[in-house]
Amino acid sequence: MNEPLAERIRPKTLEDYISQNHLVGKKGSLTNQIRKGIIPSLILWGPPGTGKTTLAHIIAEESKRPFYVLSAINSGVKDIREVIDKAKQAGGLFTSKNPILFIDEIHRFSKSQQDSLLAAVEKGWVTLIGATTENPSFEVIPALLSRCQVYVLNAFGKDDLEQLLERAMKKDDFLKSKEIKLQETEALLRLSSGDGRKLLNIFELVVNSEDSEKITITDELVLEKAQRNTALYDKTGEQHYDIISAFIKSIRGSDPNGAVYWLARMIEGGEDVKFIARRMLISASEDIGLANPTALVMANTTFQAVTTIGYPEAGIVLSQCALYLATSAKSNASYMAIGKAQQAVRQTGNLSVPLSLRNAPTKLMKDLGYGDNYQYAHNYENSFVVSEFLPDELSGSSFYVPGKNQRENALSDFLKKRWKDKYDF
Numbered sequence: 001m002n003e004p005l006a007e008r009i010r011p012k013t014l015e016d017y018i019s020q021n022h023l024v025g026k027k028g029s030l031t032n033q034i035r036k037g038i039i040p041s042l043i044l045w046g047p048p049g050t051g052k053t054t055l056a057h058i059i060a061e062e063s064k065r066p067f068y069v070l071s072a073i074n075s076g077v078k079d080i081r082e083v084i085d086k087a088k089q090a091g092g093l094f095t096s097k098n099p100i101l102f103i104d105e106i107h108r109f110s111k112s113q114q115d116s117l118l119a120a121v122e123k124g125w126v127t128l129i130g131a132t133t134e135n136p137s138f139e140v141i142p143a144l145l146s147r148c149q150v151y152v153l154n155a156f157g158k159d160d161l162e163q164l165l166e167r168a169m170k171k172d173d174f175l176k177s178k179e180i181k182l183q184e185t186e187a188l189l190r191l192s193s194g195d196g197r198k199l200l201n202i203f204e205l206v207v208n209s210e211d212s213e214k215i216t217i218t219d220e221l222v223l224e225k226a227q228r229n230t231a232l233y234d235k236t237g238e239q240h241y242d243i244i245s246a247f248i249k250s251i252r253g254s255d256p257n258g259a260v261y262w263l264a265r266m267i268e269g270g271e272d273v274k275f276i277a278r279r280m281l282i283s284a285s286e287d288i289g290l291a292n293p294t295a296l297v298m299a300n301t302t303f304q305a306v307t308t309i310g311y312p313e314a315g316i317v318l319s320q321c322a323l324y325l326a327t328s329a330k331s332n333a334s335y336m337a338i339g340k341a342q343q344a345v346r347q348t349g350n351l352s353v354p355l356s357l358r359n360a361p362t363k364l365m366k367d368l369g370y371g372d373n374y375q376y377a378h379n380y381e382n383s384f385v386v387s388e389f390l391p392d393e394l395s396g397s398s399f400y401v402p403g404k405n406q407r408e409n410a411l412s413d414f415l416k417k418r419w420k421d422k423y424d425f
Contacts, residue, residue, distance in 0.1 A: 005204040006197045009171045010054050017058060018167065018196070019160040020051060020153050030059075030151060037063040037097060041121050041128040043106070043136050043145070046153025047241065049195030052131035055153075056102040059129065066099035068126075072108035077116045084120045099126050106130030107139035114141045121147045133240075138278065155194030162189075164196050165203060178207065179214045187219035191226060193242070202226045240271070244279055247322075251280070252287045256326040263315075263322050273314045277303040280321055291331035291405040298324050331403030340399040351391035384418050 011017045014024055014034065023030045033039055039059055044052040060067035068083045087099040101120070103109070120126045121144070128148060132139060136150055156164070162185060169175045169182075192199035202222065207215060209225045243265050250258030266276055277299070284299035302321035306314035360370035375385045388395055402408035402415070 004201065005168060005172060005175075006049075006200040008174075009168050009200075011051075011058065012061060014058060014062065016167075017051065017054065018163050019156050020055070023151055023153070024055070034059055034062050037065075039063055039065075039100070039127050040149050041126075041147055042149045042151055043130045043132060043140060044151055044153055045132050045134075045136055047155045047194060048133055049192075049197035049199070050153040050155060051196065052153055053102070053104060056100070056129045056131065060100045060102075063097065063100075065097050065127070068099060068101045070101065070103045072103055072105040072113075075103075075113075077113055080113060080116045084117075084125060087120070087126045098124055100129055101126040102129045102131070104131050105133070107132040107134040107136070111141055114144050118143055118147070134275075156192075156196050156199075157194070158189055161185075161192060161194070161196065161199050164199060168200060168203065175207065177213075180207065181214075181216045183216050184219045184222075185217070187222035187226075188217070191222070243269075244276070247276075248279055248283050248287075251283050251322065251326045252330065254326055254328075254330065256323045259322045259326040260319055263318055267311070267315045267318070270311075273306040273310060273318065274303070276318055277306050277321075280318075280325060283325060286335045287330055287332060288325060288328050289331045289334035289403070290408055290411065291329035291333075291403055292407065295325055295328050329405040329407070331405055331408055333401060333403040333408060337400040344394060344397065344399070348391075348393055351393055354388065354391060356387075357389065386419070 014031070017024055020028070022028060024034070025031065044055060046052060057067070066087065068087055070079060070083060083101060087101060101117075103117075106114075117128060121128050128144075130136075130140070130148070136145055140148075162182075165182060165185065165188070169180055188199060188202060191202055203217075206217065206222055206225045210221075243262055247259060247262035247266065250262055263276070281296070281299045281303055284295040288295040298321055302317055305317045309317070355369045355372055356374045358365070358370040360366045365371075375387050377383050377385055377387075379385075390397060402412040
């Protein structure tokens with residue numbers, strides 16, 4: 001019984017698959033495609049232990065296609081080419097069902113490794129299914145990402161995890177040989193934190209630690225047997241998300257002690273320096289913005305620096321940036337402004353650009369009135385003249401509201417002086 005419990009009870013059909021109803025439920029976005037065997041190349045993005053690998057296996061089984069697997073951890077360009085050659089031969093020239101190539105942790109592939117997949121995906125030699133715990137927008141090259149659909153998997157909820165435990169006790173021969181009573185599950189669920197694989201690993205560890213054939217699972221038993229075996233920081237698991245959340249919230253809350261503590265937890269756990277620096281880049285705009293525009297410059301410089309030098313010295317640079325951001329003035333005005341503007345775009349659609357703002361490089365465009373009545377700001381006092389720069393339907397709308405801090409108070413005064421009635425903050 002060397003095979004882990006999660007592997008022993010891995011679902012083989014959609015009927016046995018737990019959770020992700022938005023993808024594979026009765027009305028799931030992938031359900032009909034799987035049933036019909038019309039599978040696009042796709043990226044499955046979600047936290048660890050949410051069924052990405054299992055779903056890839058089920059897709060291959062349901063669509064009756066050859067299935068090839070590569071792990072980005074130990075595969076190179078040579079391995080990719082070898083598998084693609086095999087896949088081309090397996091697919092043949094007279095079948096519409098091309099083989100599936102599943103790549104686990106595709107975010108770990110370098111640019112050249114991802115480049116080597118492009119032709120195979122473009123020409124249909126394989127249907128690519130990639131699994132990743134990282135945002136594909138950052139970790140998958142644009143050329144490959146544009147050829148794939150991205151599907152997001154959610155962390156398991158309480159009901160999903162309890163259903164997974166019940167299924168394990170019914171399906172697994174070893175567990176069926178025991179008389180197991182689930183008296184309490186809170187500790188199991190808390191330690192697993194939405195990771196189905198971790199849940200089953202902890203459950204199996206607790207069961208194996210008991211000699212009796214009759215086992216009552218209680219929170220006390222789980223904590224006694226499993227908690228001391230749980231890592232302080234799992235950079236691929238739940239704490240990867242919880243600790244980065246605590247880190248960013250400490251920065252947002254202007255607490256340098258909290259920020260540097262959670263940063264230290266990530267550094268000690270070997271967290272990817274780019275991941276930490278990237279989140280500080282986002283925070284510099286989302287939480288600080290125009291209250292201190294230099295924060296974005298600092299965060300960007302930090303990202304470039306730590307990418308170049310790596311650990312252990314990168315920890316010093318990360319600390320400097322985290323402390324700078326935490327002690328900086330805060331404003332989410334930029335974040336709120338783009339949110340309001342995007343909402344207006346979604347609600348009003350493709351509104352026409354006012355004629356006065358259109359470029360007129362040809363005579364026909366000039367004859368049609370493009371650029372008419374445009375007032376060149378630099379021709380006026382203080383390089384400003386009241387004009388309308390929004391479509392007629394949105395005239396008078398205000399998306400940007402300055403935050404209440406020293407720098408944006410000055411911006412507020414500037415806008416009120418220029419625009420008078422339009423900006424009444």
